[in-house]
Amino acid sequence: MGFDFGNANDAQREAISTTEGPLLIIAGPGTGKTYTLVKRIVYLITEKNVLPEEIMIATFTEKAAKELVTRITNELYEIGIQINLNEMYIGTFHSICLRILKDHLEYTRIKKNYRMLDNFDQQYMVFQRINKFRSLPEFDAIFEKKQGAWRQAGTIVKYVNNLAEELVDTEKMMQDSDSQIVAIANIMEQYDILMEDENLIDFSSIQTEAYKLLTEHPDILKDLQEKIKYVMVDEYQDTNYIQELLVFLIAGENKNICVVGDDDQGLYRFRGATIRNILEFPGHFADGECKQVKLVTNYRSEKEIIDFYNNWMSTTDGRAYDFLWKNFRFEKEIVPGKDNYSEGTAVIKCSGQELVDDWFEQVYNFITKLKREGTLTDYNQIAFLCRSVRNDKIINLIDYLEEHGIKVYSPRSEMFFSRKEIKEAIGCLLLCFPAYLEKLRNRDFAFDFQNLYDYYDHECIKAAKELIKEHKDTLGNWIVEKMKQHSNLHSANTDYAFVGLLYQLFQFEPFSEYLGIDLKTGVTDERPARNLSILTSILGKYEYLHRIDVFTEKNIVDGVERFFNMYFRFLFEGGITEYEDDSEYAPSGCVSFMTIHQSKGMEFPIVMVDSLNATPRENSDARIEEIENKYFHREVFETRDDIKFFDFWRLYYTAFSRAQNLLVLSCCEKKGHGATPSKYFEECYGKLPSYEDVDLSELHLEKVKPVNIKDTYSFTSHIALYENCALQYKIFKELGFTQVRVGATLFGTLVHETIEDIHRAAMRHEENTIVPDTIREWFDTNYSTLSKSEHSYLGQGQIESAYNQVLRYVERNKGDWSRIQDAEVEVSLVKPDYILLGKVDLIKGEGDTVEIVDFKSEKKPDLILESTELKKYRRQLEVYAHLIEEKTGKHVSKMHLYYTGEENGVPTISFNKSEEHIDKTIGEFNDVVNKIQSKDFSGRAKDKKLCANCDMRHYCRRKGDC
Template identity: 45%
Template sequence: MKEYSETHFQWDQFRIDKTILPSSGESRKELTPRVMKIAGESTEQWHERIFRFIKMLSDDGYISNYNQVAFLFRSVAKKETQELANYLESKGIPVYSPRSKMFFEREEIMAAIGVLLAIFGDYSDELVDRPEEYLEMLTDYYDRCLDIAEQLMDDDEDLEDWVSYREDELDNLVGNTDYAFTQLLYQMFSFDYFRKIIDTDLSSGVADQRAIRNLAILTNVLAKYEANENVDVISDVKKDQIVSKLFETYFRFLFGSNHGGGGIEEYQDESEYAPSGCVSFMTVHQSKGMEFPIVITDSLYDRPTDDNQGVLEQVYDAYSHRKPFEPTDRIKFFDFWRRYYVAYSRAEELLILTTPIRTRGAWPMPGKMFKEAFNDLEDYYDHHYSFEEFDFKPVKASDLKQSYAFTSDISKYERCSVEYKMFRELGFSEIRVGSTLFGSLVHQTIEDIHDAILRDEVSSIPDNLETWFDNNYQGLVLSEHSYLAPKSRNAALKHVKNYFENSEDLWKNIRKAEVQLSYPMEDFILNGQVDMIKGKGDTVEIVDFKTGDRPEPGDESLINYEKQLQVYARLVEVKENVTVSKLKLYYPSDQENPIIEFEKNSQQIDSIIEEFTDVVHKIEKKEFNQRTTNYSVCRECDMRFYCNRIKPK
C-alpha cells in the first residue's frame, strides 16, 4: 500500500492512474506539453510579467492570434482575476471572459444608466444623497454613472439638449408618454457615443463587439422589467413608483447578484469557444473538452474543500448498504486533483503555472497543494528560453453547421440588413408593435383550428374557438409585452372565424400542419416551416398564411413569398416523398378572394436556392450595412432613431 499524502496525489485502486509528465524540452516532437512557471514578487510585477510574456509571443510571431492563449481559473469572478483582465486590456490585449460578472462596470452600461438617471433628474439628485445604508453601494455606483453621463453631455451638445428636453417633459408630465425605458435607450442610440458603438463592424472580432453586445443585453434587461411590471408607457400617476422600483429594487437586485454570484454575465458565443483576437479567461470547468496551444493556470491558492451534502449524505449513510467506492475522507482530494488534471491536460504545447508570490495572510500563494511542484519548475524570467522549437497551431475552428430560416433570416436580412444585425444577430430586444401581435394572434388561433381538424374534432371548433383566441391573446400579451385595442382584437377574431366558416375547401383535406422543414446545404442548414400540407395520395398542395393586406401583383413582398414557397415545395417533396402541385398564400383579411396561387416551377428552384445561399454567405460575412429604402419598414423599427429616420423628440 502506497503511503498517502494530501499534496502528492495517488489514485491507488480507486481510478485508472492519470499522470501528466512534462516534456523534457529536448524535442518538440514529443506529445506532452512543456511546463514552466511565471511568478511575481508583487501583484503589480506579476501583471507586468504576464503582459510582457504574451506580448513577446505575439510580437515575435510565435502566435498569430491571441486566442491561442487561454487562462484557466478556479473562478473568473474573483477580484484578482478581474484586475488581471483589466490590466491586460489596458495594455491592448483583449480578454474574452463572459462569466466574469463585469457587466455593470463596463463604460457603455454605466453611460446608458447614467443618461437614464439624468433624464429623471429630480429623482437621481435625491437618490444619490439618500442616507440608507442598504443603498450605499448602489448610490456610489449611480454617482459614477452620472459622472460619465455628464462628461458625454459636455462633449455632445445634442445629447445634452435631448436629456434636458426629456427631463422637462417628464417633470411636467400630464397623462402618459408614448415611450418607456427601453424606448429611451433606443433613442440614445442616435447620439455620437452610442452611435459609434452601434456602428461596430461585426467582422472585427469579439473583443470589439463587447460594447454593442452589452447594450443588447441592457435592452433585454429593461424590456424584462417593463414586462414584469406591465409598463409600456410612463404615466404621471405611476412615474415615481416605476422609476424608483427600477433603480432601487430591480437594478439593486441585479447589481448585488452581479457582485455576489448569479447576476448578469456578458455575451458569450457558444459556437466559438476561443473568439479571434482575445485571450480567453475561463474556469477550469468551462474548459472541459477544449484544447489550446498555450494554457496559463492560475488559482494556485486553491485547496480541497468538503462537499457537504447535508441531509442527502445522512440519508445515504443510513439507508445505503453499498460501501463507498472512494474513502469519504479522501473524496475532496480526489475531486480537487480531477479538476486540475482537467486544467493541465488542456494544453497542447505549453503549460504555465502562474501566481504572484504571497507568503502571508489566509491564502498564501502558491498554496500547499501546489507549492512543491511550483517551486520545482523553471521560471520563464529566470532563463533564456527560445520558442523556435514550438509550432503553436491555430485554435481549431468550430465545424458546426449553422441553421438559417427563411422568415427569421433570409426575409429579414433582405428587408433590412441593419434591422437583421440588431435584432437577429445581436439579440437586441424589439419593442413589439400592434401589427406583429395581430398577426401572431390570428396565426396561433388558426393553428388551434388545424389541430382540432387533424384530431377529427371539427364539430367542437365553434364552441372552443373564442376560448382558444382569448388564451392565445393572453399568452402573447405576456410574451410580447404589447396589447391590441378592442377594435383590432375584434378584427383579428373576425379573420379567424371567416377562415373556419368560409374556407372549408381549403382545410377539409388538411394532411399536416406546422410542418418543420430542413435542407442540408454544403456549409449550412436551411430551415423553414410550412403552415399546411393538404391533399390526398401522392400529390399535395402547400399553404402559407399571411396577415395584413393582400399585395398587388408585382409587389416585391409577393415575389419574395413566391420564392419562399417554391423552395418549400422542394423541401416538402424530399421530406414527405410526395409531389407538390400547387403553392398557395391565404390572406384571412380578404373575405372575397383570400387565396393567391402559384404553379410550382422546378426549373427556378435551384436558382432561388443559390440566391438564398448568397444571402446566407453575406450574413456569415457580417455584411450589415445596407439599410432598407422602404420607409414604411422604418416606422415600425426600434432602430429608426439610430438610422436617423426619425428624430428622438
Template identity: 50%
Template sequence: MSFTPTSQQRTVIDHTEGPLLVIAGPGSGKTFTLVERVVYLVVDKGVPPEQILVATFTEKAATELVTRISHRLLSRNIVVNIDEMYVGTVHSICLRLLEEHREFTRLKKNFTLMDQFDQAYFFFQRLRAFEEVAPLSLLTGKDELSRWRKANMLCGWINKLSEELIEPDALMSDQDEAVQALGRWYALYLRLLEEENLLDFSVIQRETLKLLESNLDSVLAPLRQQLRYLMIDEYQDTNTVQERILFTLLNESRNICVVGDDDQGLYRFRGATIRNILEFPARFAPGECAVHSLTVNYRSDPAIIDFYNKWMDGSEDNFSWTGGKGVSFRHPKAIVPPDGKFSFEQPVITVSGSAENHNWHEEVLAFLRHMREHHLEDWNQVAFLFRSVRWDKAKALAQYLEEHDIPVYAPRSDLYFDREEVRLLIGAMLFLFPLFKEIRDEWTAKYAPLAVWDLYDTCLRLFADHLRLPQNKELRDWCVHRAREIQGMLLTNRPLDYGFAALFYQLLQFPLFSQFLELQASSRDERPARNMAIFSQLLIKFEYLHHIQVLHPDYLKKNVQDLFNHFLRYLEDGGITEFEDADDSTPQGSIAFMTIHQAKGLEFPVTIVGSLHAAPRKQHTELDEILQDKYYGRKPFEPLDRIKGFDFKRLYYTAFSRAKNLLVLSCQEEKTVKGKLRIPTAYFQPFYIPLPSWRDVDLSGLRVDRTRPSSFKGRYSYTSHVLVYEGCPRQYQFFKYWEFSPVREGPMLFGQLVHQTIEDVHKSVLRGQPGEVTKNNIRLWFDVNYANLSHKERVYLAPQIREVAFGHVLRYVERKGGDWTDIRGTEVDVSLVKDDYILTGKIDLIQGTGNTVEIVDFKATPKPDQYAERYLLERYKRQLEIYAHLVEQRHGLEVSAMNLYYTGEESGVPTYRFPFERQAVDATISGVDEVVDCMEQKKFAVAERPPKLCKECDLKPYCDREGC
C-alpha cells in the first residue's frame, strides 16, 4: 500500500539542500516522511545511496527504516545495495566507521564490543583495582552498598564522562576529592580497555570522534566528500558527543536534516540533552536553517489529541515552559487531527479501584473482559504502560490477570528467574555440583548468607520434586552419575572433557526440559525455549569471562563459587529481561505490559497508562552540578531545579500519545486521612478527576483498530543462515532462530589469520601504498592479527602451524608478483533486496579493470578434489553466483568470472574458476528464495540427519532422544 504525502510532509521531502529542522509530533508520519525523502533523493535527484547517512536510536527503528526504504526503492524498480548507505543506529554507524578505518585508531583487529551487561560485569570483576585507585565511598557516599551496586554506579558515571567528552587528566587536577577520583577511575578504565582491546557503547562514540578529528586528510575529508546528505531521526535523544560527530561529518553543503519531537525527549538518564534539538537552528547563520513541523496526528482519536495537548500546554494545571527573559524550553506546537476525522464520544476514561474498596485488580479484569466480549479481536490490541514494569504493583497486576486467564507479555519485568524452565535449569546445575553446599558453609562463616541462596533453595527443591516422579527416573539416574563423576574428579585429579554449558545441552535430552522446546505459534508461546536459549548464552558468557574450557579439579571450587555466588547472583540482583522479540512488541494472544520508554515510537489501539502514583523526581547530584559547571562543554540549558518537572511532563505525554482509539488512566485510588486524593498524585488530578469511569460511559459505539502486524524484512546471510538451514534445519532452529549459544563453535583460527592478513595486504594497496607490501610488514600484520585473535578467542596455534599460515599469505603475495593494479575492493559488504527479505554477504575480493571484474573468495586450505568434493564446490559456487549477481545489478559491472582461491595450494593452479552464467544465477536465487520461505514458515523438521554435522553437534543427545 502506498500513500501520497500531505502538504506538510511534501515540504519536508522536497527540502533537500541546506540545514533543516523538522519538529514531528506523534502520529504525524515521521518515518514515512523520512523514507520518502530518501527515495526522493535516490530516484528523483539521482543521489547515489552511498552519499546518504540516516541515523536513528534503536535497532528496531533502524530495521524498520531499512525495510521500508528497501520496499519503496524496489517498488520504483531501483536495485540498491542497502549496505552502501549508512543506515542504522548512531552506535552502529560509529562502529562501522571504526571498522572501516581501524588502522587510524588505537583499536586492534578483533576488538570486542561489550554490551551493557558485559560492561557492568567488567567493573564488578575489577572492582578491587578501582578501589585501590580511590575509595568508591567518594562516589557512593557509603560503604554498605553491595559490590553489584557499586559496579553499576561506577559504570554509569564512566559512561557519562565518555558522552560528555571529559578528559581524565582535567578531572585529576581538580580540588574536589570526588572529582579527582572520577578522573583516576576513568583513566584506569580507558587503559584497561586498550590493554584488553575492548569497546563499550559510549567509548565507540568517543573513539569515532577522535578518529575524525585526528585524521583530517586521510579519513574526514573523504567522508565529507562522500556523505552529502545527513538525516538524523529522534534528534531530541542525541547527546553531546553524538551531535559533535554529526557536525564534524557535515561538509560545506550543510545538507543535514534532523527530525524529532522535544516533547518526547526521554533519555536524559543516558546523557541525551533536549538542547540539541531546540538550539539546532542557532548552530547556523540567521535564516540559514529552515524549520518545518509535522503537526497532524493520523493516529489518535481527536479527543485523545486534545487531552494530551492540554497536558503539555499548561492550560489545565498552569504549568509553564518558560524561564527568565521569556526563554521557552519547549518548541511551540499544537497537534491536530486530520480534517473530518471522527471522534468517539468519550475516548479518555478511567479504570481504577476505589479508595474505599481497594478493588483495582477486579476493576481492570472486569473492564478487560467487557472489552474482549464487545470490542476486541485479540488481546494484543491492549497495552499497559508503566514507569517501570518492575514495580511490585505492576507485577502483581500481571500475575492476577494471568491467574484469571488473560495472558500477559512483559519481558522486562525481571521475572526471568521466576520462570519454571529457568528454575529447573538452576536446580539441575545445583544438583550436579553438591560441592556448592561446602562453598555456602565456608562463605557463611567468613561473610554472611546471601539473599540469592533463597532462590537457589527454591530451584533445588523444585528440581528434586520432579526427580522423584517415576517418569523422570532416567534423568535422576543420569544426574546422580554425573554428580558423582564431577565430585570424584577431585579425588582422581583428572579434568573432565566438558564444562558447564555442555552439561546444559546434555539436560535437553530429557523430557523434563525438552517439553519446553515445542515450537508454538507466537513469540510469547516460545518464551520457555527463548529463556533456555538465554540460559545457554549466559553459561557460554560465564565460561568465556572466567576462562573455563572444561571442568578441572584445580579450579572446580572457584568456578562453582563464581557461577553461583557471583555471576548468577549479579544477574538476579540487577535483574535480567526475558526474551523480547524486537520485531513483535505485541504478540498475538497477549496483553502487553511495557515501560513508557519501551513504548516510545509505538502505537496501541487501547492504551492503559498506570504509575499514577508518580511525581517529578530529582535526577542529578551535587557531583553532576560540579561537572556541569566546570567541565561540560556548555552551560546548563534548562534550570536544574525545573528539569524534573519538564521530564515528568515529557514522559507521560509520550505515554498518552501512544493511544489510537481509547486512552485509559488506571490506578488504585488512595486518600489522605482528610479525604483528599493522594493517588493519583496532585500532578495528574486536574486531568484525572474530570474523566468518567468506564462504567459510566456508553462504549457501544467504540471501534477498536486491529494491531498492525510486523512487516520487517528479515536479513539473511547466505553462509550464516541459508547454508546452516540446508545443512540441518534443527541446527538453524536452535542456533539461529532461537539463538542458543553453541559450545563447540570453535573459531577457525588458522583461516581467520590468513584471511585477515591478506585483507591487510589489500587495504594497503587500496590506500595507494603498494610499496608497503613487504615481507617485514606482512610479518608484522600477521603477528598482530594472531596476537589479537588468540587473545580474543583464547585459542592458540603451535609455532609450526603459525608458520604454515604465514606461508599461505606469502605464497599469495608472491604469485601476484607485485602487480596490484586490478584490486577494486576487499571485504565488501553486499546485499540483495528481495520482495520479502534481504540477502547479505561479504565478498573477499573484487578485482579487474575497466567495466569487467572478477569475484574472489579465499579458502585457507589446499585445493580440494573437484570430483570427490563436488558438493562442497557447488555450495561455494552458489555463494559466488549471488555475490556476482549483486555486483552486476548494483554497480553496473560485468562479472567475467568467479574464483575460489586456495591459499594452501603449493604447486598447482590455486584457483577453481567458474564462468558467470545468468541461467545458473537465476536458479541459485530461486533456490535461496525457497529456503528463506521455509525458514520464515518455521519448517524445522529434519528429513534425514546429516552424519558429519551430527558427530560434533551439541544437540546430538537431544536429537537422539527426539528421534529427529
C-alpha cells in the first residue's frame, strides 16, 4: 500500500518524497508549509524506516515545535505507530542546543543548576555589576560619564547579544586602533567572565556554548553526526550566522539537509537573522546538487488579496522610492488555490479624516456594521496589525473599543500597569509599609522619578483606598495590622516577604474573586488572575535576586525602597507584556491587536493593517557596522542603501498575506508633513474602495482555526499535584503563580544530582573515578551551584548527612557498575489528546532483561502506614516500565524504589510489573487529564497536612475550604 499524500499538490508531493540530499523548499504564504513538513517527517519514518532519533527539526518558535509534534504524533497514531518523542531532536535552535549541552555539561563552562537569563535579567545582572564594566579600559570611549547605570547596562547587553553569535574574535578586537572597538571587546570579555563565575546562561550563549562544545570535542560531534541522519530547518530565512554553522556542523558529510522558508517574509534582521542564509543555501553544494521546490499555491486567501500582495512585491521601481530586488529575492508569484472567489470586496480601506477620534469612530463603525449584518459572527475573526502596539494611538484605539463594548486581546501593548487589579494590588502592598509611605508623601528619595511616584500616589494608593472603603472590616483591618507589624520588627521577623504578603492579600475581595474565576470563561475574563500571577513572578524574582526570604528590622526599609524605586521602576519604564496563550492566539469574543512580527505564521478572516504613515528607515549602529566590516566572518551581503527598502516591503508583505477573506488598510488620513498614508502606500491605498461603499453583506468569513497543540503532562508535577489538590493545580500550574521558595528540596536534589554524576561516570566507562575524593568534588560542586541558584543553604550536619547517603549508595554497589545501562531516561506516552512525560532515574540489568530504579533521599517508609503513597509510586513505575519496554524492546523484570536515607536495612522496595495494572493506571491518568483539560478544579486536598505550607492557605481558610 502506497504512502498517503492526502490532498498534497504536485509541488508538495515532490517536497515530501525528496528525502536524500540537500533540499530547499521555498514556501510562500498559505501554501501548506506545515502540512508538507509533517507529511515529510511521516514519510521518512514510515517509508524510509528512519528512526525518530535520527531526525532533527529546528523551528523558529516553541509554539511551532509543539504544533509539529502534535500533528506528527496524530498522523502516526492514526496508523498505529507509537514513537518516543524525547528521542527526536525537535524544537527551536535554542532548545535543541540546550539539550545537547545538558547531555554533556561536564565538557562545558556551564555547571548544573545554571540560571537562564531573559533580556530583562541580562540587563539587571549587568546593572548590578556595572562598576566591573565601568572600570574597564576605554569604557568612557563609548559612554558618557553622566549616563545612568541602567541605560549603560542596556547598551552593554545590546552589544553582547548582537555580536556574540557572530563569533567575533575579541582578542583581535582588543588590538584595534579604534578605542570604541577595544571598549566593546573588553565589555564582551568581562560579560563572559561574569556569566561563567555566576553559572549563568542567556539565549545567545546557549548557541555559542553548543557550537564551542561540538567544535572542541570531535568525539561528541561525531556521535551526534552518526545519530542524526536528517536535518530539517523551518523559517530558514530567519536564521543567523551561528545557526547556519550549527546546521552544517551537525549534518557533517551527510547532505540530507532540508531547509524551508520564504525570503519574502524575512523579518528578524534586528535579532541578527540574515536573508543570505536561504538565498545562498544552494551555493553550499555543487551545481544542481541542491533540489529546489517552490510552493506557490495559496489555499488561505481570496484572489484579490493574493493579487494585492503580489503587486506590492513586484512593483518597486519607477517611482520616488525606486529600488530593485536584483538577486536578493527568489522570483515567485503566488497563485490562488481556492475554487470560488468574491469580486471587488476582498481588499478595502477604513479611514478617518485628520482627527484621530474620527478614525476611532470609523473603525468602530466598520466592526459594528459587520456584526450587525451577521457577517461577523465572532470578534476574534478580526486582527488589527501594526508596527507597534505600544504607541499612544493604538492604546487609545484599544481603550475606545473596550469603552464601547468591544473586547480586545493585546497582551503586548504593555498595559499591565494600567490594569485595575494591578493598581489595586500594588496600592494595597504600598499601604502595608508606613515608612516607605511617609517618604513617598514627602518625595524624600535620592532620585526624582515623578511619573513613578505619581503612579503610586494617584493610581495605586487611590485604588487601594477605594477598596478599603468597601471592605473596611476585612481588607482594611488587615492592612492596619500589617502597618503596625512592619513598623515594629524589633522583637521578631515576619515569616514572609513580598510574595507571601501578596498571598495573604488574596484572601480578601476583590482578589479572591479574581482568583476564583472559572477558567472556562475565556482569556479576557481570566486576565486579572493572569496579571496577578505575573505580579507574583516579579516579586519572587526580586526576592531571589536580593536574597530576601522574610522581612526583618534590617532589610524592610532598604529592601522595600529598592524594590519600589529601582527594580519596579525599570519594569514600569520598560513595560511588561501580559499573559499570552499559545493554544489560543485569537480568543473568542475579542478583536486581536498585534504587531506584524507577532502575526507571522498566523491567519485571520479579516486583517486590518495600520501604520500606513510608516517609511523605510535605516536601523543601524555605526559601531556595530564597523565591527561587522572588520571582524565578521562574512562580508556584508545586502547593500546598506537597499536594506531599509527590503525590510519595509517584506514587513508589509507579511502583514497583507495574513488575511483570508478580507484585507483592510486602515489609517487616519492626513495631508502635508507626516502625511498618512505615506508615499510608499499612496498608489495601492488610493485605488481601494471605502468599506462604506462596498456591500459586504454577502461576504463569507472563515472561522478562526483552533491551534492544534497537545498539552504535555508529567507524572509528578501534573498528575500527582492535581490528585493532591485541584486548587493548587489551578493556581500554580494553570495560572502559573509563583510558589514561595522553600529549601526542603535542596537536600534531596543534592543527593540525586551526585548519584547522577556517579551513573554518568559509569556509563562513560570511568569507573575508576568513582572514589571518595572524586565523589566529594562532585558533591561539593553540586552543593555550590545548587545553593547559589536556590539561595538556600544546609547546615553542616545536613551536608554531611547528604554526603553519607551518597557514599552509602556507592558502598552497597561494591564497585560493580557493569549492570548500569542508562540513567535519567526521558520517556513519553503519546495519547490522542495529550502527551504524558516522565523520567526514569536508572535502568540496570544484563542483556534484554532490565530493572528500573527511582531514588528517594529519605528513610524507607512504613509499608502499611504509607501504603497510599507507595501505591502512587508503584503505578508511576509501572507506566515507566511499560514505556521503557516500548522504547528499548527490553523486558522490565523489576521496579525498585531506592531509599538512600535507609542506614541499616534493605534500602529498596521492589515491585513486580503487572501488565493488568498498566491499562488501569493509564486509564486513571486519562481521567485526571480529562478533568484538567475540562478546567475542573473543584477538588480540594483530602490530606489537610498538605495545606499547612501551601501559599493558598489564607485564601482557602477565608473561603472555608481548609
